[in-house]
Amino acid sequence: xxxxxxxxxxxCASGAxxxxxxxxxxxxxxxxxxxxxCFSTFCLVSALAIVGPWWxxxxxxxxxxxxxxxxxxxxFPMTGREGRPGTYQVEGIRLAMxxxxxxxxxxxxxxxxxxxxxxxxYDDQSDQGRSVQLAERTMSSDNVVAVxxxxxxxxxxxxxxxxxxxxxxxxxxxxxxxxxxxQGRQWIxxxxxxxxxxxxxxxxxxxxxxxxxxxxxxxxxxxxVENTDHGKDYVEGVTRWIKEHxxxxxxxxxxxxxxxxxxxxGILQRVKAVNADIFLSDAHLQDYITMHRxxxxxxxxxxxxxYGARGPEEPARKALGHAADYIFxxxxxxxxxxxxxVGAFAQAYKTKYGRDPDSFYPATAYDSVRALVAAIEAxxxxxxxxxxxxxxxxxxxxxxxxxxxxxxxxxxxxxxPFVIVQNKPGDKVDFVYPTDTQTGEFVTKIPR
Numbered sequence: 001x002x003x004x005x006x007x008x009x010x011x012c013a014s015g016a017x018x019x020x021x022x023x024x025x026x027x028x029x030x031x032x033x034x035x036x037x038c039f040s041t042f043c044l045v046s047a048l049a050i051v052g053p054w055w056x057x058x059x060x061x062x063x064x065x066x067x068x069x070x071x072x073x074x075x076f077p078m079t080g081r082e083g084r085p086g087t088y089q090v091e092g093i094r095l096a097m098x099x100x101x102x103x104x105x106x107x108x109x110x111x112x113x114x115x116x117x118x119x120x121x122y123d124d125q126s127d128q129g130r131s132v133q134l135a136e137r138t139m140s141s142d143n144v145v146a147v148x149x150x151x152x153x154x155x156x157x158x159x160x161x162x163x164x165x166x167x168x169x170x171x172x173x174x175x176x177x178x179x180x181x182x183q184g185r186q187w188i189x190x191x192x193x194x195x196x197x198x199x200x201x202x203x204x205x206x207x208x209x210x211x212x213x214x215x216x217x218x219x220x221x222x223x224x225v226e227n228t229d230h231g232k233d234y235v236e237g238v239t240r241w242i243k244e245h246x247x248x249x250x251x252x253x254x255x256x257x258x259x260x261x262x263x264x265x266g267i268l269q270r271v272k273a274v275n276a277d278i279f280l281s282d283a284h285l286q287d288y289i290t291m292h293r294x295x296x297x298x299x300x301x302x303x304x305x306x307y308g309a310r311g312p313e314e315p316a317r318k319a320l321g322h323a324a325d326y327i328f329x330x331x332x333x334x335x336x337x338x339x340x341x342v343g344a345f346a347q348a349y350k351t352k353y354g355r356d357p358d359s360f361y362p363a364t365a366y367d368s369v370r371a372l373v374a375a376i377e378a379x380x381x382x383x384x385x386x387x388x389x390x391x392x393x394x395x396x397x398x399x400x401x402x403x404x405x406x407x408x409x410x411x412x413x414x415x416x417p418f419v420i421v422q423n424k425p426g427d428k429v430d431f432v433y434p435t436d437t438q439t440g441e442f443v444t445k446i447p448r
Contacts, residue, residue, distance in 0.1 A: 066108070072119055073120045073148070075138060075159060076123070078123035081126045084315060086126070089364075093368070097119060106376050108376060109380035120144060128154055136166070139162060144168065148170075148172070148173065148372070151175065156180055160180045172188070174364065176190065178194045181194070191368050191401070198237060207248050219249055221249050224253070225308075228259055249278070253271055262290060264290065269298070278302055279295075285313055288311075296323045310329055310359075329422075333400060337437065341398050363400045367399055371406060402419050
C-alpha cells in the first residue's frame with residue numbers, strides 16, 4: 001500500500017516487532033512488523049504471506065475504507081445579519097457531536113467499531129452566493145458523509161439545490177419554507193415544520209381563544225410579511241384557516257417588505273391607516289427587532305401582536321425592553337417544554353456555553369445530529385446512499401421537538417406541532433397553546 005507521500009509504507013521495516021502504521025483506507029492502525037529487509041516490492045508479498053492470518057483478521061474486523069472519523073460538513077452564517085442564530089445552531093450541533101464522541105462515537109457496523117464525528121465548518125457570512133459555493137465545496141472536496149446547514153430560508157434554498165447533484169445527504173435545522181421541499185429532491189432533509197403550518201397554527205390558536213369567549217369574532221387582521229417563500233408560506237397558512245372558518249377573522253391588509261430592511265416606516269403607516277385589531281408579521285430576528293422598534297416609535301397599537309416565530313429571543317427582549325412584552329409567537333421549540341430530554345439538553349447547553357438556549361435555534365440543530373447518528377447506525381456503513389435511505393426511515397421518539405417525535409415525511413421535512421408562547425413582563429415566557437403545555441393565560445389585549 002502507498003502512504004500519503006506516494007511510497008510503500010506501513011508494512012516493511014528493518015527491525016523486529018517495531019510498532020508501525022498500517023493504512024486501511026483512510027484509517028491508520030498499529031501492528032507488529034516482521035523482521036524483513038526491503039530491497040524490492042517482493043518483500044511486500046513476503047511480509048503479507050508471513051502475517052497473512054493476522055492481516056485478514058484485521059481487515060475483516062475493520063472493514064474496507066473506514067476513516068478515522070465521520071466527517072460532516074457544516075455551512076452556516078457565523079457572521080453577518082444571520083450570524084447570531086447561525087452561531088446558536090452550530091453550538092447545538094457541537095454539543096450533540098461532543099456528547100456522541102464522549103460516549104465512544106457512532107457505531108458503524110461495516111467498520112467493526114465506533115467512530116467519532118469531525119466537523120468541517122464554513123462561515124457563509126449570511127451571503128446566499130457564498131453559501132451555495134461552500135456547500136458545493138464541502139460536498140465535492142471534503143469527503144463528508146453528510147452536510148448540515150442552511151439557516152434561514154434564503155440560505156437554505158441556495159444550499160438545497162446542490163445535494164442531489166453531489167448525492168450527499170443535506171440536513172437543514174434552520175430553513176422551513178415549503179418551496180425547498182417541493183422540488184422532488186431526494187437528498188434533502190429538514191428538522192423544521194413548514195412555515196404554512198406556523199401560520200395555520202397561529203390562526204387555529206386565535207380561533208380557540210375566540211371559541212372560549214375571550215376574543216370577539218369578526219376582528220380585523222393586518223398582515224405584513226417578509227418578501228420570501230417563508231413569508232408567502234405564513235400568509236398561505238393564515239388565509240387558509242380563515243377561509244375554512246368564515247366569520248372568525250378578516251384580513252384587511254396584506255403586504256410584504258424587503259428582507260433585511262432598515263426603514264419600515266412606509267408599510268407601518270399603511271398598517272396604521274387600516275385600523276386593524278390584530279397585527280401579524282412574519283420576520284427574521286433582526287427585522288423583528290428593527291420593525292417593532294419603529295412600530296413603537298410610530299405610536300402603533302394593536303390588541304394582539306405577533307412576528308411569526310419570533311418573540312422570546314433574548315437579543316430582541318434586550319433591544320426592545322418592555323415593548324416586547326405580550327408579543328406572542330408560534331415556535332418550533334422552547335426550553336420550557338415539559339420533557340425530560342429537553343431539560344437535560346437545556347442544562348448541558350448552559351453548562352457548556354454559560355447561558356440558556358435561545359429560542360429554537362440550537363435545539364433543532366442538536367436533533368439533526370441525533371437523526372444522522374440514528375441513520376448511520378441503521379445503515380451500518382458510511383455509504384452516502386445507505387445513510388440517505390436510512391434517514392428517510394428515522395423515527396426518534398425522544399426528540400426535543402414538540403410532540404417528542406422526529407421523522408421525515410416523503411418530501412424530507414418533519415411535521416411536528418408548533419407551540420404558542422407569549423412574552424410576559426420580567427423577561428418571562430408563558431406557554432399558552434396547546435393546553436397540555438400551558439403555563440400561563442394568554443393576554444388578549446396588550447396594556448397600553
